[in-house]
Amino acid sequence: MSYDYRLVVACPDQVGIVAKVSAFIAAHSGSIIEASQHSDLTSESFFMRYEVRFEQPQSQAQLSEAFRPIAESFEMEWRWQDTLQKRRVAILVSRQSHCLVDLLYRWATNELNCEIACVIANHEDLRSLVEWHGLEYHYIPVTAAERDSAFTRIEQIIEARAVDTIVLARYMQILPSWFCERYQGRTINIHHSFLPSFAGARPYHQAFERGVKLIGATCHYVTDELDAGPIIEQDIQRVTHCHTPDDLVRLGSDVEKSVLARGVRWHLQDRILIQGNKTVVFA
Amino acid sequence: MSYDYRLVVACPDQVGIVAKVSAFIAAHSGSIIEASQHSDLTSESFFMRYEVRFEQPQSQAQLSEAFRPIAESFEMEWRWQDTLQKRRVAILVSRQSHCLVDLLYRWATNELNCEIACVIANHEDLRSLVEWHGLEYHYIPVTAAERDSAFTRIEQIIEARAVDTIVLARYMQILPSWFCERYQGRTINIHHSFLPSFAGARPYHQAFERGVKLIGATCHYVTDELDAGPIIEQDIQRVTHCHTPDDLVRLGSDVEKSVLARGVRWHLQDRILIQGNKTVVFA
Amino acid sequence: MSYDYRLVVACPDQVGIVAKVSAFIAAHSGSIIEASQHSDLTSESFFMRYEVRFEQPQSQAQLSEAFRPIAESFEMEWRWQDTLQKRRVAILVSRQSHCLVDLLYRWATNELNCEIACVIANHEDLRSLVEWHGLEYHYIPVTAAERDSAFTRIEQIIEARAVDTIVLARYMQILPSWFCERYQGRTINIHHSFLPSFAGARPYHQAFERGVKLIGATCHYVTDELDAGPIIEQDIQRVTHCHTPDDLVRLGSDVEKSVLARGVRWHLQDRILIQGNKTVVFA
């Protein structure tokens, strides 16, 4: 039997961090299963993620308490995460199903290590699909006039279900600022273009008009500024003059779902560290 | 012995074009070696490119004269191109060599079917490389104050050498409007970003600041509007948080040269038809 | 209102085919919406696929009858296909669901233009998924001793439901020769390697042992020789020393389903012509 934890650290770079951290782990008889580090020479910042296997069960609280003096001496932002503790995810959707279907499939087959607390939608279209999976479906329409109250209801649902991470799976609504801020660093969106190109509405039609030869999708953390948050992952698909806007939508939807799935998976595995408006991704 | 020609056509779409054109070719005992067609349903335009092999030598003038009635009846823009007649290319460069070296290599190994009439540069750095290949090198400095007169000199060189196609191989100067217009549809640029993202100066640094996960390059025809002409080809390269701006420059330069080479090759083979601000590429 | 047909032709190459065919289409007031042609210079074979739009409804029988003299004069293998007539598909599966789920999703969202006549499985695992989609599920176990009789039952089901195309969506059984021959050119398999590497059993484990840096998947027509039929489509996924065989299985499954979906889509759109042990794919 073994007990796996993840240690995630961001701090100012200086000599001796790895030495101290690894000595701590060795002193607790931990093996480093996977190690990722990054020194940003410009900002003199240091980032690390360790997967650590202990032979003995560890209490997350005790581990954290023991680690605190090291963390404080290096001014770390840090977290020990028990890998057995599953994150609780809310998925927000509109009418389009491709990203939701893909996420549910990956969740059902244990590719995404999380609990899906609920699905929240501003349309009724996807209810039967969600309920067939034995999941809660909340229909909360969003109108321009009542946008704020709608998101207050969403907030209540999210809080009541102890949701940790929010995934916007082609949820076509703009979130209010207060909502973005409250769930900053925990709200993941998929945008159907290769950002920063074609932010905003109807990106495939913009791409078609511009005559680009590659279309793309971008998974990013949501911030108050539309489609401008830290980018997690991007990918592209080749297109030609033969493709209509409908073809771009069809071809793009495959890219969207795979890019979103990778982003969510990495987030759930604590592989993403946010650094200003950028991300360090230990994929 | 056989004689290969290319027929390139753009015209309003209507019933019977292919029938008439292919009957013409059959009547001249021509075989269609390669055929590409595209019907744009939105604009109701029709594009075609045929590679035709004749058993008997054809005069380009006679072939064109015989074809003219068909062309006129369908309001075609059209061209019969003798594949043995090589295009004459001028390459404009600045200090960076990677695209130039690549183009010269592909030219020397007959991958690019053209004559290189001359290389024109606003620095002396690449002279020995060019002259080693037995090619003319013209050093024409460009200053803000004398930009117009510099391009007048460039125009003179180009005209004197009967240049057909101009390739900007990381030529870091903005062309005057009159020059863009004069050589419209025959001037090919490589921009070191995935357009429309990061037009203008220092795109790799812009990309680094934005934290994108893919960088790209775009080959396009030059128009009066900077980095906004019809896109010919694009490609990308994956990058991570580990890469510095210098790494992006290094990784990007490989993408730039291959994207530019593909664009130039297709142009020389009459595979690109311009439609407004977009291209039809029969690759 | 318009009426779309596909014409698919393979014949010995010679002068005048396009002229005759396009004259026929023009004479029937048909517009060529999409045209693809290929001349194989080695075998002197000619392949074409036209999408033709008629203003008037056409009977497939009359169209074919009228076309027959042309077809015979050029020794064509040929077919006029009414695009409204949906192909009938049987999907064969074992226990793994990823390809089946993907195909059913694309079918349900009209991305695959076909009817799914039934799903046939040698296990019961996927019954509820299939029946939720309102489709027939046939459980036909296959044992070494009774393989032939099992496939006789499968053949009966397929014939009774007028199945046109058989898709092996990770169906882990080897088909008897007589079955392969009977449905030759209409049975599509997905193999989970980049063929011809790693044919046969457990390709991901073979790939892991060999230490390749890319894994792949191959969609091909089934022939009597295992994993050796005409290749329709292939794609790959980058892997590293970090990936375990389980990771390869997970990453590969995404490639498998997209490669299979593309192959099936092209088959249903008559975009694939078989030439010996190779394919011409007008994608």
Added chain:
Amino acid sequence: MSYDYRLVVACPDQVGIVAKVSAFIAAHSGSIIEASQHSDLTSESFFMRYEVRFEQPQSQAQLSEAFRPIAESFEMEWRWQDTLQKRRVAILVSRQSHCLVDLLYRWATNELNCEIACVIANHEDLRSLVEWHGLEYHYIPVTAAERDSAFTRIEQIIEARAVDTIVLARYMQILPSWFCERYQGRTINIHHSFLPSFAGARPYHQAFERGVKLIGATCHYVTDELDAGPIIEQDIQRVTHCHTPDDLVRLGSDVEKSVLARGVRWHLQDRILIQGNKTVVFA
């Protein structure tokens, strides 16, 4: 001023390696600029590569001597490499120039941090190119009868020039066993297929015959068994039924040179650790 070293380690996995190594580095006031680690859970092996920056100059000998007790206690294979000490490379070529031209360009622009000790060829074709770069060119013909004596001469040249790494840049000769063994782990080959497919002669023609939809190239360490050594890097290029064997050769040559350049670059940066017949690549 700073002094950069690389530490490369392979050893049986156990608790405390990172702690001991990083404590050693911290005690020498070294900063870990880049860290890569890999635990192979199957073989219970551990691999690491650190880039370490010291404020004070270090003698490689003294550094190694001080590190020896740690190395021995963990049964390490290990090396401290001074990054200022350039590797000495011999490039072996035949008639084809594309890989050689690419390597020389990357060397001339400092993308490959090495000295090129000499180029050795079994033809005279590439002499002027090599000598234009100011490099030695040795013409050593290889005949079946005199293969061994030819390689004895090659060995003499290599030894006299203190060559560390041998790059076979489309060198079309099979190396004798004794030569493979002598330079094992230091001889890099580019094979023009996606191994293990199409090992041996004329892989593009094999690929054409099989009708694959992707062609590839493989960079690997040479072992006694032809095209079967540890794979370093692979990449692919999409092809279609339109491409002739000549097209495959042309398209493939671009893949070959980029794959080889990556492999050589990583080797020169000590990013590749050989594990049996596989590689750990800390790219």
